[in-house]
Amino acid sequence: MRTFGTYIVELLAANGVELVFGIPGVHTVELYRGLQNAGLRHITSRHEQGAGFMADGYARVSGKPGVCFIISGPGLTNIATAMGQAYCDSIPMLVISSVSAVGAMGSGAGHLHELPDQRQLMRQVSAFSHTVLHMDEFELALARAFAIFASARPRPVHIEIPVDLLGCDSTSLGIARHLETPAAPGVAxxxxxxxxxxxxxxxxxxxxxxxxxxxxxxxxxxxxxxxxxxxxxxxxxxxxxxxxxxxxxxxxxxxxxxxxxxxxxxxxxxxxxxxxxxxxxxxxxxxxxxxxxxxxxxxxxxxxxxxxxxxxxxxxxxxxxxxxxxxxxxxxxxxxxxxxxxxxxxxxxAAVVTPKEKACLHLLAALRHGAKNTIIVGDSNQPVYAGCTAFGTDEPGRFFCSATGYGTLGYALPAAIGAKLAAPDRPVICVIGDGGLQFTLPEMATASEIGCPIIMIVWRNNGYGEIKRHMENAGVEPIGVDLFTPDFQKLAQAFDWHGEVLAGADAVEERLAAARMRGKPSLIEIVEASYV
CATH class of the missing domain: 3.40.50.1220 (TPP-binding domain)
Incomplete structure (x- = not known):
């Protein structure tokens, strides 16, 4: 018997999907039955938000939709932030999730992972959310998703499947086929x-x-x-x-x-x-x-x-x-x-940039010039804000970040992993603050597990530096912005990353060259006070 979950995987493969991000759960095991036979690679994140950010980075670099397998309930609430970022930046993302069994959806009976209405939640961060109640609906829902990715404003799409339907016999559906999509509208x-x-x-x-x-x-x-x-x-x-x-x-x-x-x-x-x-x-x-x-x-x-x-x-x-x-x-x-x-x-x-912005732009320029075709993935932090202000790149897609639009923290590390998976032969550098990194810190384990040699620049100011500045400028006593900062060098060792602290601006390109030669993830910590 070929289960419906296996058919879904075969249909994804027939339509060019090569990678799937997610965390297996009891409600999605049938989606994993056919992964290996279909030739799809699965990347296990440490949090569903990380899976979504990886899919986002992968999509920005590859031009293909980032695909995620997500459990019902907490899996969807966890990935919603990543979908919100992708929604605001028009990034193609396909989130396939489970939902409670037919007849149990929204019952309020307390089923595992139950939400009153998953689609209502997902509608806020997707082009559309669709519940598949009959197996033959899935192909049409997927065709709608790929039509949006190919010819409309590409935003996340959510398709949910009742957990009991995933295990049903799908032999009647025939062979999975490639779906034709409409062309983008032309200009009259x-x-x-x-x-x-x-x-x-x-x-x-x-x-x-x-x-x-x-x-x-x-x-x-x-x-x-x-x-x-x-x-x-x-x-x-x-x-x-x-x-x-x-x-x-x-x-x-x-x-x-x-x-x-x-x-x-x-x-x-x-x-x-x-x-x-x-x-x-x-x-x-x-x-x-x-x-x-x-x-x-x-x-x-x-x-x-x-x-x-x-x-x-x-x-x-x-x-x-x-x-x-x-x-x-x-x-x-x-x-x-x-x-x-x-x-x-x-x-x-150039005449109005502040000394701190100038130092941060110098850092980004060193990252850009360090190797041909370098991709810089930014979080919300001071160097990236400076980059948003006045940083140029040689090609589109070589610098992207979460610092505009939705503006989430913790984006850069998992998004850089996704970017590296999309372009394994290109250097990928993540620029993140010490506060933002603590949002998605466990994804360092993902990078080590899959052998993903990204370089992470950690800008350390022991807190939320920009928020502190805004508080001070507004005459508000800074509260909640001076953080306990862990020893990132010990964390690098624990996650099997190379770790080092950069003491000044002069050695950036030399350290980057050494990091690119290692073939493993590297964490380069920059203390703001010593750099600016």
């Missing part, structure tokens, strides 16, 4: 022509590129060069133009130099960005602060009309839209001031 020629007219008549155009445009870097570069338009990159859009490009502006839009660039432009082309408050100051969302025209390109029709209403909205795939518009614009249409405006914005930003 009329819309492309309207955008082209606005852009070619602009004297001071600016392109704002967000995370939704990170796979459109080639046509965006071509478009920017044809228009001589600065490209202002949000945090998730960094690398769409490399730091050395004359039109690159890797500055968070909330800072004054970026706001000035935007407010003095006559046309903004916003591609794949929410224009959200964590990247932009709220005042920019008021059109009175921006007298120019706004063109928005987004996969999500609703998002195209949120935050800042456009003069022209185009619902389309970022790559196709940028390609279509760039084909209609000749370099002879160029106004000629873009490179100077981009340089002025970068110079203005």
């Amino acid at each position: 020629m009329e819309a492309a022509a309207a955008a082209t007219e606005l852009l070619t008549n602009a004297a001071r155009p600016v392109i704002v590129a967000g995370g939704g445009a990170k796979r459109a870097s080639v046509p965006i570069r071509r478009l920017a060069e044809a228009l001589d338009a600065p490209v202002l990159m949000t945090v998730n859009g960094r690398g769409i133009l490399p730091p050395g490009h004359a039109l690159a502006v890797p500055i968070i839009p909330a800072r004054a130099p970026a706001l000035e660039l935007l407010s003095k432009s006559d046309v903004i082309l916003a591609i794949g960005t929410e224009i959200g408050p964590t990247d932009f100051k709220n005042k920019l969302l008021e059109r009175t602060n921006f007298p120019g025209k706004l063109i928005r390109i987004d996969l999500d029709a609703e998002q195209a009309m949120r935050g800042m209403s456009p003069d022209l909205a185009i619902v389309a795939d970022a790559t196709e839209a940028a390609e279509q518009i760039s084909m209609l614009i000749a370099p002879s249409d160029v106004g000629g001031s873009g490179k100077a405006r981009a340089a002025a914005a970068r110079a203005a930003m």
Whole structure:
């Protein structure tokens, strides 16, 4: 007999899934029956939140959905935070969970792992949540999920299966097959022509590129060069133009130099960005602060009309839209001031960074330059905040973090594990604070168990340094921010990691080179007081 749980695994494999993250439980054992025969690798996290963050990091680097097997009840409440982060950053994630048996769901009788309504919880952090009550529903639910991942705004999807259904005979379902997905929406020629007219008549155009445009870097570069338009990159859009490009502006839009660039432009082309408050100051969302025209390109029709209403909205795939518009614009249409405006914005930003931000940017630059194609995964901490402010990367997806949008702590360690699994031949560096690390510290064991040689930079200030600063600036006596800090070197030894303390800024690249040669996870502790 082939159980329904085995069929689910076979269907995932038939649709390109290679890895599954999770923690086996009594309600999901049938999902594990067919894993080995289907050729899927399972990564056991130490907490379901860690599994979700690993799936997130894997998805960002591979471009494929991160898949998780999660038990009902506490498994779902544990992974909800990771799903919330992925939801806010538009990351494809598939969470397959168990649920109480048919007839027992929501009974209140006290069944193991029972919640009154799991789907109601999951709806808050997913594109949709579906309960499979009949085996033949699963293929359709999975097709819906992969359609969203391929052609709409890619957010987490939750599919739950009653525990009694997982063990049923699924022979009647036939052979698992590959599911065809629709193409992402294209741009109408009329819309492309309207955008082209606005852009070619602009004297001071600016392109704002967000995370939704990170796979459109080639046509965006071509478009920017044809228009001589600065490209202002949000945090998730960094690398769409490399730091050395004359039109690159890797500055968070909330800072004054970026706001000035935007407010003095006559046309903004916003591609794949929410224009959200964590990247932009709220005042920019008021059109009175921006007298120019706004063109928005987004996969999500609703998002195209949120935050800042456009003069022209185009619902389309970022790559196709940028390609279509760039084909209609000749370099002879160029106004000629873009490179100077981009340089002025970068110079203005360099003039206002604080000494601490400068030190943190120096650290991130050392991580970037240490080896080709390095991926930096950030948590919410001071070096990463500085990176969000003004750090550029050579390619999209080389720097990502949890410090914007949902803004969870503890993200970077498990997300770096997922990133390394997606790109085993590329160096992956996690940058995390001593406070944030304690949220997901047990995932160090996962890295050792699977032989995942990431490098973890631990920024130690013995507490929640940024929150303490905010308290002090607000005239609030700091409470709850000065933490007991464990001995991370002993923890590194306990988890079979290499551990060391960096005493100053000069030896970073040398220590990174040594860490890359070890072939095992490395923890490099940086004491803020000795570095800044």
